[in-house]
Amino acid sequence: MSLLLALLAAAASPPDQAADLSPAMPPIPPLREQAAIRDAWLRERLDTIVPRLMREQGIDMWVLVAREYVEDPVVATMLDAESMHARRRTILIFFDPGQGRPVERLTVSRYGLGGLFAPAWAPEQEPDQWKRFGQLVAERNPKRIALNVSAGSQFADGLTKSQHDELVAALPRALRSRIVPGEELAVGWLETRTPAELSRYPRIMRVAHAILAEGLSRKAVTPGKTTADDLVWWFRERIAALGLATWFQPSVSLFRRGATELSADTVIQPGDLIWTDFGIMHLGLATDTQQLAYVLRPGETDAPAGLKAGLLAANRVQDVLTGCFRTGATGNDMLACARARALGEGRRPSIYSHPIGYHGHGAGAAIGFWDDQGPSPRGARALRPNTAWSIELNTTEPVPEWGGQLVPFRLEEDAWWDGTRVRYLNGRQTRFHLIGR
Numbered sequence: 001m002s003l004l005l006a007l008l009a010a011a012a013s014p015p016d017q018a019a020d021l022s023p024a025m026p027p028i029p030p031l032r033e034q035a036a037i038r039d040a041w042l043r044e045r046l047d048t049i050v051p052r053l054m055r056e057q058g059i060d061m062w063v064l065v066a067r068e069y070v071e072d073p074v075v076a077t078m079l080d081a082e083s084m085h086a087r088r089r090t091i092l093i094f095f096d097p098g099q100g101r102p103v104e105r106l107t108v109s110r111y112g113l114g115g116l117f118a119p120a121w122a123p124e125q126e127p128d129q130w131k132r133f134g135q136l137v138a139e140r141n142p143k144r145i146a147l148n149v150s151a152g153s154q155f156a157d158g159l160t161k162s163q164h165d166e167l168v169a170a171l172p173r174a175l176r177s178r179i180v181p182g183e184e185l186a187v188g189w190l191e192t193r194t195p196a197e198l199s200r201y202p203r204i205m206r207v208a209h210a211i212l213a214e215g216l217s218r219k220a221v222t223p224g225k226t227t228a229d230d231l232v233w234w235f236r237e238r239i240a241a242l243g244l245a246t247w248f249q250p251s252v253s254l255f256r257r258g259a260t261e262l263s264a265d266t267v268i269q270p271g272d273l274i275w276t277d278f279g280i281m282h283l284g285l286a287t288d289t290q291q292l293a294y295v296l297r298p299g300e301t302d303a304p305a306g307l308k309a310g311l312l313a314a315n316r317v318q319d320v321l322t323g324c325f326r327t328g329a330t331g332n333d334m335l336a337c338a339r340a341r342a343l344g345e346g347r348r349p350s351i352y353s354h355p356i357g358y359h360g361h362g363a364g365a366a367i368g369f370w371d372d373q374g375p376s377p378r379g380a381r382a383l384r385p386n387t388a389w390s391i392e393l394n395t396t397e398p399v400p401e402w403g404g405q406l407v408p409f410r411l412e413e414d415a416w417w418d419g420t421r422v423r424y425l426n427g428r429q430t431r432f433h434l435i436g437r
Helices: 003-010 031-057 073-078 129-140 161-170 183-191 195-215 228-241 305-322 331-344
Strands: 061-067 089-095 104-107 145-147 179-181 251-255 273-278 289-295 349-351 387-399 405-417 422-424 433-435
Touching: 031 073, 031 183, 031 195, 061 073, 061 129, 061 161, 073 089, 073 183, 089 129, 129 161, 195 228, 195 273, 195 289, 195 405, 228 251, 228 273, 273 405, 305 331, 305 349, 305 387, 305 405, 331 349, 387 422
Parallel strands: 061 145, 145 179, 289 433
Antiparallel strands: 061 089, 089 104, 251 273, 273 289, 289 405, 349 387, 387 405, 405 422
């Protein structure tokens, strides 16, 4: 049986996992507590994820280099909560001495990075930082030295040209031929979520859902007065007021009978379908969510049946996609599986899901793109357990009450793959936010 047929055969609908559309806002911990949480997570990750990845890949040394404000994407996630940037030049060395001994963590810099790396350079004794680096590597005589240089992944391509050249020049000649790409280490590090992170991620997602619930209500929208852009900036202000950050500018579009997609200074009116896309950053983790609201007309108590059917159709495409998840399947495999099944059910799907974690569009395999529904080199990576995903897609459906007008029903909810099933972090939207009730 082909892999696609096997995925189709295994695909099954998960439990509904409906989200609460009016969640209470969870408390945002003070910054000091947030720092303690993040540093505890980082220590656990360095203790567990790095050794596992290095041993899986047969790498006994991994070297990362970053200059202040030009952080390698991986280095940026290995800094303790009080070290917001690399200092001058920060060199990190991981060395596995073998025989079950712990992986060494060294930093060739003046600072110990919150006690997570042992300082290995005293400028008073050796003023030349690169010379000291070369000495440390020569003393350990690694068989394979992984560097973050990659044409395939931006997340594994953080070593700049100048730093690469200086690093190579600092190595003894006999060791230069031992340099290998560190892509699997970099991507593996970024895409893997620990149990501690996963236990907190639902609360982070609940914060995002609570902001959405406020924004898609009369708290933020006055029909006949509020524009799409007003709502965009309402989200920006609300996120900032909570002491959070966003990793992209929110989007708001309107759909109404007889009109194409509307945005910008268009005023929100009764009878409109509102779509929004926004994300937050909290405790170093990203969210990415798209939900839908309907603005009630006078006398209405619910959205028209055709719109509700469109939302349920999008939920069905979510089920089809998550049913195609299987450890070892590539993003391209899962895309082909989901499209084949959704098209077979008469849907008009567009699937463009992606990993999420330290970055909104995170490290790992893509499952399609909105402008490319075919296999892609970026979808060639295999699915691994304990990874978080943004289940992002749409299906275009006719709305009878709007004269059969075709409307895209776009949804996006964050979830994680535990190796057996996909679990939404804080549920998913299965009914509209209703504005004006």
